[in-house]
Amino acid sequence: MSAPTENRSTVTEREARQVAEAARERDWHKPSFAKELFLGRFRLDLVHPHPMPVEESVRRGEEFLAKLRAFCEAEVDSARIEREARIPDEVVAGLKELGALGMKIDPKYGGLGLSQLYYNKALALVGSVSPAVGALLSAHQSIGVPQPLKMFGTEEQKEAFLPRCARTDISAFLLTEPDVGSDPARLATTAVPEGDEYVLDGVKLWTTNGVVADLLVVMARVPKSEGHKGGITAFVVEAGSEGITVEHRNAFMGLRGIENGVTRFHRVRVPAGHRIGPEGAGLKIALTTLNTGRLSLPAMCAGAGKWCLKIAREWSAEREQWGKPLALHEAVGAKISFIAATTFALEAVLDLSSQMADEDRNDIRIEAALAKLYGSEMAWKMADELVQIRGGRGYETAESLKARGERAVPAEQMLRDLRINRIFEGSTEIMHLLIAREAVDAHLSVAGDLIDPAKSLPEKAKAGAQAGVFYAKWLPRLVAGPGQLPSSYAEFRHGVDLSTHLRYIERTSRRLARATFYGMSRWQGRMETKQGFLGRIVDVGAELFAMSAACVRAERLRTRDEHGREAYQLADAFCRQARIRVEELFGRLWTNTDDLDRTVVKGVLGGAYTWLEEGIVDPSQDGPWIADATPGPSAHENARRPYGG
Numbered sequence: 001m002s003a004p005t006e007n008r009s010t011v012t013e014r015e016a017r018q019v020a021e022a023a024r025e026r027d028w029h030k031p032s033f034a035k036e037l038f039l040g041r042f043r044l045d046l047v048h049p050h051p052m053p054v055e056e057s058v059r060r061g062e063e064f065l066a067k068l069r070a071f072c073e074a075e076v077d078s079a080r081i082e083r084e085a086r087i088p089d090e091v092v093a094g095l096k097e098l099g100a101l102g103m104k105i106d107p108k109y110g111g112l113g114l115s116q117l118y119y120n121k122a123l124a125l126v127g128s129v130s131p132a133v134g135a136l137l138s139a140h141q142s143i144g145v146p147q148p149l150k151m152f153g154t155e156e157q158k159e160a161f162l163p164r165c166a167r168t169d170i171s172a173f174l175l176t177e178p179d180v181g182s183d184p185a186r187l188a189t190t191a192v193p194e195g196d197e198y199v200l201d202g203v204k205l206w207t208t209n210g211v212v213a214d215l216l217v218v219m220a221r222v223p224k225s226e227g228h229k230g231g232i233t234a235f236v237v238e239a240g241s242e243g244i245t246v247e248h249r250n251a252f253m254g255l256r257g258i259e260n261g262v263t264r265f266h267r268v269r270v271p272a273g274h275r276i277g278p279e280g281a282g283l284k285i286a287l288t289t290l291n292t293g294r295l296s297l298p299a300m301c302a303g304a305g306k307w308c309l310k311i312a313r314e315w316s317a318e319r320e321q322w323g324k325p326l327a328l329h330e331a332v333g334a335k336i337s338f339i340a341a342t343t344f345a346l347e348a349v350l351d352l353s354s355q356m357a358d359e360d361r362n363d364i365r366i367e368a369a370l371a372k373l374y375g376s377e378m379a380w381k382m383a384d385e386l387v388q389i390r391g392g393r394g395y396e397t398a399e400s401l402k403a404r405g406e407r408a409v410p411a412e413q414m415l416r417d418l419r420i421n422r423i424f425e426g427s428t429e430i431m432h433l434l435i436a437r438e439a440v441d442a443h444l445s446v447a448g449d450l451i452d453p454a455k456s457l458p459e460k461a462k463a464g465a466q467a468g469v470f471y472a473k474w475l476p477r478l479v480a481g482p483g484q485l486p487s488s489y490a491e492f493r494h495g496v497d498l499s500t501h502l503r504y505i506e507r508t509s510r511r512l513a514r515a516t517f518y519g520m521s522r523w524q525g526r527m528e529t530k531q532g533f534l535g536r537i538v539d540v541g542a543e544l545f546a547m548s549a550a551c552v553r554a555e556r557l558r559t560r561d562e563h564g565r566e567a568y569q570l571a572d573a574f575c576r577q578a579r580i581r582v583e584e585l586f587g588r589l590w591t592n593t594d595d596l597d598r599t600v601v602k603g604v605l606g607g608a609y610t611w612l613e614e615g616i617v618d619p620s621q622d623g624p625w626i627a628d629a630t631p632g633p634s635a636h637e638n639a640r641r642p643y644g645g
Contacts, residue, residue, distance in 0.1 A: 028441075033356075033548070034366035038439035038541050040478045040513030042506040044489070046362060047548060050556035051355040053117055061118030064103070068122055071098055078130045079398060081257040082413060087133055092170075092643040095137070100126075102166025104141050104150070109162035111146075116292060117354040123296050124303030124350075131417040132257030134300045136170070139208040142293035143286075143425070144171030145215045145236055152234075152277045152285050161215060161236060169214035170643065172239075174204040174263060175286060178629040184219075184232060184283050188629065189265065191220035191235065193228055198235065198275070200243075200268040203629040211249045211259035212643050213239045218265070219282045231280025235270050239642070243268040245634035254416030259641070262627075264634045290425060291365045292357050295350065297421050298375030302350050304418055305343035305379055308386040311409055312336050315390060326389070335385040341574035342378050344567070345546045348553035349374065366438050367545065373431040374542040376421035383415045429531070436534040439541065440527075443520055446470040453525055471517075478514050483507035494558055496568040498551045501575035505544050508582060512540050515589055532594040536585045543578045543585075550574050 028035065033046040053061075075094050081087055095101065103119045105111025114122070119141070127134030141147065146165045149157055165171055180186045189202025200220055210216070216237040224230030237244070248262040277285055316327035316336060326332050353367045387394035393401060394411040402408035422428050447467040450460050482488040483506030489499040516537055520527050527534075554571035558564030603609055 028363055030361060030363040032363040032366055034370055034541065034545055035363070035438065035441070037505075037509050037544055037548075038366075038512065038516065038537075039442055039474075040510040042481070042483070042502075042509045042548075044502065044548070044552075047352060047356075048552045048555070049559075050352065050552045051359050052556075053115055053355060053358065057115040057118065057358070060112070061114055061121065064099075064112060064114060065118065065121060065125060067098055068100065068125055071095075072126060072129045076126075076129050076133060078410070079408065081130050081132055082410070083399070085251070085256040086259070087130075087136060087257045089643050091133065092136075095133075096167060099166070100137060101140060101168075101170070102146075102162075103137070105146050105162050105166040106150075109158060110166035111162070112166075115354075116295065116357040117351065120295055120299035120350055120354050123299040124306075127300035128303040128307050130257065131300060131304075131414075132255050134303075135255055135258050136209060138296040138300070139173065140165070140171050142296040143173040143217075143289055144209065144213075145169075145217055146171065147293055148217055148234060148276055148285050148289045149236070151288060152281075156273070157236065157276070165215065170209055170212055171215040171217065172207050172209035172213040173217045173286075174207050174210065175219045176204065176206050178203060178205045178262075178627045187219065187221050187232055188631075189218070189220040190631070191222050191233060191270070193222065193225070193272075194269075196272050197269045198222070198272065200235070200237070200265040200270055201631040202265050203247075203631075204263045204265075206250065206260055207246075207263050208258055208260045210239075210263050211246050211261040211639060212641055213259075214642055215239060216263075217276070218270075219286060220265075222279045229279045232282040233279045234276040234282040234285045236274045236276060237268065237270050239640065241268050241270075244640075245636060245638045246640040247634055247636040247638075249639050252420065254413070254419055261639060264636075266631070266633045291368050294368045294372040294425055295353055295357065297424060298346065298350050298353075298371040301375035301379035301418070301421060302343065302346040304414060305339065305346050305382050307414065308382045309336075309339050309343050311411065312339055312386055312389050315409075332389055335389055337573060338577060339382045339385060341570050341577055342382055344553075344570040345550040345574045345578075346375050346378060348549035348571075349546050352549045352552065366435060369426075369431055369435050369438075370538075370542045370545050372425065373428060373435065373538070374546055376418075376424075377428060380415075380418050380422060383411070383418050387411050387415055429535070432535040432538045433531065435538045435541070439538065440516060440520065442470075443517070447520070450524075475517070478510045481506050481510055483510070492551060492555055494568060495565060496572045498554060498568060498571055498575070501547055501572070501579075502551055504575075504579060505547055508540070508544060511586070512537065512544070515586070519589075530594070532592060532597075533589060536589050540582055540585050543582050547575045547578050 031043070031046055033043055036043040036046070071094055076091055099112045100122070102109075102111030103114045103122055104116070105113065107113040123134050123138055126137060144165070145161055149161060153161075175184070177188055180188065189200065189204065191198040191200050198220075200218065202220065204210070204218070207213075207216075216239050218235045218237045219232055220235065222228060222230045222233045243266045245264045245266070246261045247264050250260045250262065252258070252260070276282075313327075313336070316332060317325050319326040321329060327336055349371050353364055353371045356362045356364050356367065390409065390411050393406070393409070397412060398408035398410035426434060447463060447470075450463040450467055455463070483503040485503075488506070489502040492498040492502055519530065519533055519537070523530055550571040554564070554567040557567040
C-alpha cells in the first residue's frame with residue numbers, strides 16, 4: 001500500500017462548505033425562471049414569448065457560421081485527429097485566421113463579438129466534426145483568459161491580453177490539483193507576495209489546453225499577511241514563464257486530440273498587475289465565469305444529438321431485419337423517437353438559456369447549470385442508444401469499418417468523447433449539489449439559522465419567527481394554480497395540444513416545492529447529507545425546465561412558420577417521455593434504497609465483503625492513488641508544445 005502524500009492538506013467538512021458558500025453569488029438581483037420553478041412558481045412570462053436575437057447579431061453570426069462550416073468541411077479531418085491524437089498545427093492556424101479564437105471577444109479588442117447564442121451554435125458545429133477541436137475552442141473562451149477578464153479584468157488587462165486571445169494566443173484554466181477536485185478549500189498551490197510580484201508554487205492537473213497554451217488563468221492561495229487579505233486568487237500567467245513545466249500530457253478514453261496535462265509551478269514570478277480582481281476573489285471569479293461558460297458543453301451535446309439522429313435515421317432506413325426497415329421495429333423505433341425528441345429539447349434548452357444570457361435580464365445561473373447537467377446526461381444516453389441501434393457496427397471503430405469497405409461511422413468514438421461531459425466543469429453529482437443549494441436558497445435565507453446546529457437559541461428563535469412569516473405566505477400558494485384549469489395556456493393548442501404539458505409543469509412545480517419543504521422539515525440540518533433526495537429533486541426540475549423550453553420553442557417556430565407542426569409533434573413526444581421520467585423520480589423520493597446503500601457502503605469500506613472480490617486478477621499496476629504534488633523544481637522534461645512553435 002502506498003504511503004499518503006505528506007503535503008496533503010486536510011480541512012473539516014464544515015470548513016470546506018464555508019469556503020464554497022463564501023464564493024457563491026448570494027444575491028438575486030434579476031428574476032430566474034428556474035429558481036421560481038423550484039419554489040413552486042411557474043413563471044412562463046419569463047421565457048414566453050421566446051426571447052429573440054437582434055438582427056445585427058444574427059447577420060454577423062450567420063456569416064461566421066457559413067465560413068466556419070466551409071472550413072470544417074474542407075480542413076478538419078476528424079479521423080486524422082483521432083488517429084494521431086492531436087489537432088494539426090495547420091487546423092489551429094486556420095481557426096486563428098477565421099477569428100474563431102475571439103468569437104466572444106469584443107471587436108474593439110480584435111474579436112468577433114458574437115452573441116452567446118451564436119457562439120454556442122459555432123461550438124455545436126465544430127464539435128460535430130471534431131469534439132477535440134470544440135474542446136480546444138471552448139476551454140480557451142468559456143473558462144480561459146477571455147471570459148474572466150471580460151467580467152472582472154481591468155481595462156489595462158483587457159487591452160494587454162484580449163487582442164492576443166482573439167487572434168494568436170491559446171489560453172487555459174488551471175484550478176484542479178492532484179488531490180483537489182471539487183473541494184477548493186484544500187487548494188495547495190500558493191502565490192506568495194514579494195514586492196510588486198507574486199511567487200507561484202504548486203502543481204495543477206487536467207489542464208485542458210495547458211500543453212499548448214500561451215496564457216493561463218491560475219487559481220492559487222495567497223497567504224494572509226500584513227497588507228494582504230489572502231485567500232484563493234486568480235492570476236493571468238504567461239505559459240512560457242521561467243519555472244513553469246508541463247510535466248506530462250494526459251491521455252484519455254476519448255477526446256484524444258485535446259492537449260491536457262500536468263503543470264508544475266516552481267518559483268514562478270507573476271506581476272501584481274496580472275492578478276484578476278482582489279485577493280480572495282478567485283473562487284467567486286471561477287464560479288461566476290462558469291455561470292455562462294457551462295453553456296459550451298450543452299452546445300456540443302446538442303450537436304452530438306443532431307448527429308446521432310442523422311445516423312440513426314439513415315442507418316435504420318437502410319438496414320432491414322425480418323422483411324422491413326430496422327426503424328419500423330418498435331424496439332428500435334422507440335430509441336429513434338427518444339433521440340429525435342431529446343435532441344429537439346436539448347437545442348431548446350440551449351437556445352433559450354443562451355438568448356437569456358445575451359439579453360441579461362434574467363439570472364441564469366441555475367438555467368446554465370441545468371443545461372450542463374441535463375445536456376451531458378441525455379447526450380450520453382443518445383449516443384449509447386445509437387451504438388445499440390448500429391449493433392456490432394456501433395462497437396466497431398470507424399477505421400475498421402472503412403478498411404472492410406463500409407461507411408466509416410465513428411459511433412463508438414462519439415460515445416467515448418461524450419463521456420467526459422458528465423465530469424467536465426462539475427460532475428453530475430456536484431451539479432446536483434450546486435443546483436440544489438441554489439434551489440433551496442430562499443428556504444435557507446429565512447430558516448437557515450433554524451437548522452444550523454452552531455446557532456444559539458436566540459438566533460434560532462429569531463429565525464423561527466422569520467420562517468413563520470415566510471411560510472405563512474408561501475405554503476398556501478402551493479395548493480392551487482393555473483395547472484388545474486383546463487383553459488390555461490390555450491395559446492399552445494395548434495393541432496397538437498401542448499397546453500396539457502404546461503399545466504402539468506405548473507402543477508408539478510408546486511408538487512416539487514412541497515416535496516422540498518417536506519424534506520427540509522423532516523431532515524433539517526441533515527438535509528445536505530441526503531444527496532440522493534437532492535439529486536432527484538434537481539432531476540425533476542431539469543425535466544420541467546426542458547419541457548418548458550421545448551414547448552416555448554415549438555410555439556416560436558410555429559409563429560415564424562419554421563416547421564411549426566413538426567416542432568409541436570417533437571415537443572409533445574418529448575414532454576410525454578419526460579413526464580414518465582418525472583413520475584419515476586417522484587416515486588423514488590420516498591421509496592428508495594438510500595439508507596440500505598449507506599449500510600452496504602460502510603461494509604465495503606470496512607472490509608466486510610472482501611470475500612466477494614476473490615477469483616479475479618487485478619491488472620492495475622503499482623503506484624500511489626494520487627501523485628505526489630510536493631512543491632519544488634521539476635524533474636521532468638518540459639512537454640509544452642505551443643502551436644506553430
